[in-house]
Amino acid sequence: MTASTPKLITEAHLEAPDDFYEALIDAHQGLSTDESNAYNARLVLVLANHIGSLAVLREALAAAK
Numbered sequence: 001m002t003a004s005t006p007k008l009i010t011e012a013h014l015e016a017p018d019d020f021y022e023a024l025i026d027a028h029q030g031l032s033t034d035e036s037n038a039y040n041a042r043l044v045l046v047l048a049n050h051i052g053s054l055a056v057l058r059e060a061l062a063a064a065k
Helices: 017-028 033-051 054-064
Strands: none
Touching: 017 033, 033 054
């Protein structure tokens, strides 16, 4: 990785983690398991698109294992 290549941020970085968690839980309210799984898949793709860097995404995939 070069100095200009983005790197995955693994330390706490959310400005309002409890609020995000509440919003995530609220987003799943009323969804079936299949709908919830589909929602999570769409969310992952939206966030991956926002990140954009394949190198960072590969780091995230490895970190999530």
